[in-house]
Structure formats: structure tokens, C-alpha cells
Amino acid sequence: MTLYYEMLRIRRIEEAIALHYPEQKMRCPVHLSIGQEAVAVGVCQNLSPKDYVISGHRAHAHYLAKGGSLPRMIAEIYGKKTGCCKGRGGSMHLTDLETGFVASTPIVASSIPIGVGIAFASLMKKEPRVTTIFFGEGATEEGVWAESLNFAALKKLPVLFICENNFYSVYSPLHVRQPEERDRVAIAKAHGIYTDAGDGNSVEDVFSKTNKALEHVRKGQGPAFLEFTTYRYREHCGPYFDNHIGYRTEEEAALWQTRCPLKNYQNIDEEKQIAAEINAAFLFAHNSPLPGLDEWRMQNRDSQEILSCVL
Numbered sequence: 511m512t513l514y515y516e517m518l519r520i521r522r523i524e525e526a527i528a529l530h531y532p533e534q535k536m537r538c539p540v541h542l543s544i545g546q547e548a549v550a551v552g553v554c555q556n557l558s559p560k561d562y563v564i565s566g567h568r569a570h571a572h573y574l575a576k577g578g579s580l581p582r583m584i585a586e587i588y589g590k591k592t593g594c595c596k597g598r599g600g601s602m603h604l605t606d607l608e609t610g611f612v613a614s615t616p617i618v619a620s621s622i623p624i625g626v627g628i629a630f631a632s633l634m635k636k637e638p639r640v641t642t643i644f645f646g647e648g649a650t651e652e653g654v655w656a657e658s659l660n661f662a663a664l665k666k667l668p669v670l671f672i673c674e675n676n677f678y679s680v681y682s683p684l685h686v687r688q689p690e691e692r693d694r695v696a697i698a699k700a701h702g703i704y705t706d707a708g709d710g711n712s713v714e715d716v717f718s719k720t721n722k723a724l725e726h727v728r729k730g731q732g733p734a735f736l737e738f739t740t741y742r743y744r745e746h747c748g749p750y751f752d753n754h755i756g757y758r759t760e761e762e763a764a765l766w767q768t769r770c771p772l773k774n775y776q777n778i779d780e781e782k783q784i785a786a787e788i789n790a791a792f793l794f795a796h797n798s799p800l801p802g803l804d805e806w807r808m809q810n811r812d813s814q815e816i817l818s819c820v821l
């Protein structure tokens with residue numbers, strides 16, 4: 511089944527990144543989505559290449575689920591010239607315009623108004639596409655989230671807001687950051703936006719709720735906001751586990767392991783196929799050159815090119 515294949519592929523790719531990270535050749539931070547694959551896959555399986563996606567610091571899964579090139583992502587993380595950002599961005603600056611993955615931006619919540627602006631451009635240009643914006647629940651604590659909801663609702667923009675609620679922002683649990691009564695879904699709904707919430711560890715639930723929300727957005731009835739609960743298994747940033755440092759309990763982490771989106775899923779042929787693809791991507795990255803001085807000089811021109819493609 512495609513949904514499970516895609517989740518397994520993302521899981522194994524990120525495990526390979528975690529395995530090689532301590533070699534110190536990837537000179538950028540990495541925020542892994544291991545445990546959260548169902549949200550990326552369940553949403554992106556509803557999108558076509560002409561639809562746009564934008565994400566934040568934890569973007570590997572979204573980029574891959576949208577069809578972004580694996581070799582170019584691995585090369586980017588290794589800072590190589592063949593990377594999707596020509597080796598200048600690293601893990602938190604992914605882009606693949608051919609498949610509609612516009613960008614990822616590391617400043618929390620900054621991708622939200624950018625995504626809304628892109629959707630506004632699509633509407634003005636009468637291009638029938640939806641822009642999906644992935645962000646964590648931490649991003650809803652930033653002012654731009656509210657401004658973006660308001661503008662997207664006002665202009666009935668073709669935007670799908672996807673909030674991945676993994677209950678933590680770095681080491682801070684949700685209850686020390688937001689009052690218990692603060693209901694993000696209700697806030698979006700109060701703007702007249704279509705809303706729903708679901709189990710982010712069930713790929714079927716994510717897929718079907720996204721499908722329904724997209725019907726609304728594609729009909730031109732305005733944006734949709736969906737919140738999915740899920741859990742990251744590894745440390746906030748980096749390849750290791752950090753439950754022992756005390757900001758969350760081993761019991762809580764173990765409970766979420768029982769809800770793993772890939773629980774009970776096994777397929778030896780798929781594992782082999784994925785392993786071969788990963789080996790080829792790492793080899794491509796290793797064999798690629800580092801960027802030269804000329805590439806650095808071209809940086810400004812390239813950013814302008816990306817902007818002119820989508821706006």
C-alpha cells in the first residue's frame with residue numbers, strides 16, 4: 511500500500527541520516543520527524559505536483575512526501591553543490607520546485623505568512639492550486655499565525671494549514687506555553703475557517719480528513735485548518751534520544767511507541783528497495799563536489815529566481 515511504503519521510506523531515510531550524523535560530515539542541524547511520518551504522508555498523498563507545500567525546521571518528511579528528490583536532499587544536508595539548495599542551505603532550507611515543494615524556513619511560523627502570500631498569488635493568477643503549510647503547535651504562539659488566518663479567511667485563499675501537534679517546543683511541554691483552554695482549532699474556526707482535528711499517528715485518519723478538507727478548499731470556499739496530534743521519538747534537534755534529561759518521561763515516550771504509525775507493518779521487498787535507494791542517494795552526495803566561490807556569488811540571483819517562479 512502506497513501510504514505505508516511512503517512512511518517506511520521516510521522512516522528509513524531519517525534513520526540513515528541519524529546513523530551517519532555522528533560522522534560530523536553533515537555540518538548543519540537536523541530535526542528528524544521519526545514518529546511523525548503519518549501526517550506528512552497522509553496529507554501529501556492528497557496533493558498533486560502542481561499544488562505547493564511549504565514547511566519549517568522539521569521538513570524532511572514533508573519534502574519527501576511531496577516527491578522532493580532524495581539524492582538532492584541528502585546532498586544538501588552534506589552541503590554539496592548538487593544539493594537542492596546548491597549546498598548553501600542545509601537541512602532547514604529544502605526546495606524542489608519541480609514537485610511543488612516551494613521551501614522550508616527555520617524561523618518558527620515564518621513559513622505561514624509566506625505560504626498565505628503564495629496562495630494569494632495563485633488566486634490572483636487564477637492558477638487552480640492549493641498551498642499547504644506545515645507547522646508545529648509552537649508556531650501557533652507566534653503573532654503571524656493569527657494574522658495569516660485572518661487574511662487567508664478574508665480573501666478565501668486556497669490554503670491548507672496543517673498543525674502537527676507533538677506537544678513540545680524543544681523542551682517545553684504545551685501546558686507551560688498555552689493555557690489548557692486555548693483551542694487552536696476553535697481559534698481557526700472563529701475566523702470562519704473550515705476545521706478538523708485527528709489522530710496524526712493514523713495515516714488513514716490523516717488521509718481522509720485531509721481529503722475532505724481539500725474538497726472545501728478546491729471548491730474555492732476558503733482555507734482549511736487541520737490539527738493532528740503526534741509525537742517525535744528523537745531529541746528535538748539531532749540524531750539521538752533525550753528522554754533521560756527529564757523534560758518528558760520514558761513512560762510517555764513508551765506509550766507513543768505503542769501508537770507508532772508503522773506499528774506491525776513489515777515488507778521485506780520494500781525494505782530492500784528503500785535500502786538500495788538510500789545507498790545510491792548517500793553515494794551521490796559523497797561523490798558530489800562542495801560549492802565553489804562562484805556559487806556563493808550567485809546566491810542572490812537564485813533567490814530571486816525562486817521567488818519569481820511562485821509569485
Ligand SMILES: Cc1ncc(C[n+]2csc(CCOP(=O)(O)OP(=O)(O)O)c2C)c(N)n1
Binds near residue numbers: 567676679680
Ligand atoms: C521565531 C523563532 N523562535 C525560536 C526558534 C527556535 N526554535 C526552533 S524549533 C523550535 C520549536 C518549535 O516547536 P514547534 O513549532 O511545536 O515544532 P516542533 O519542533 O515540535 O516540530 C524553536 C523554539 C526559532 N527557530 N524561531
Ligand SMILES: [Mg+2]
Binds near residue numbers: 647648675676
Ligand atoms: Mg511541537
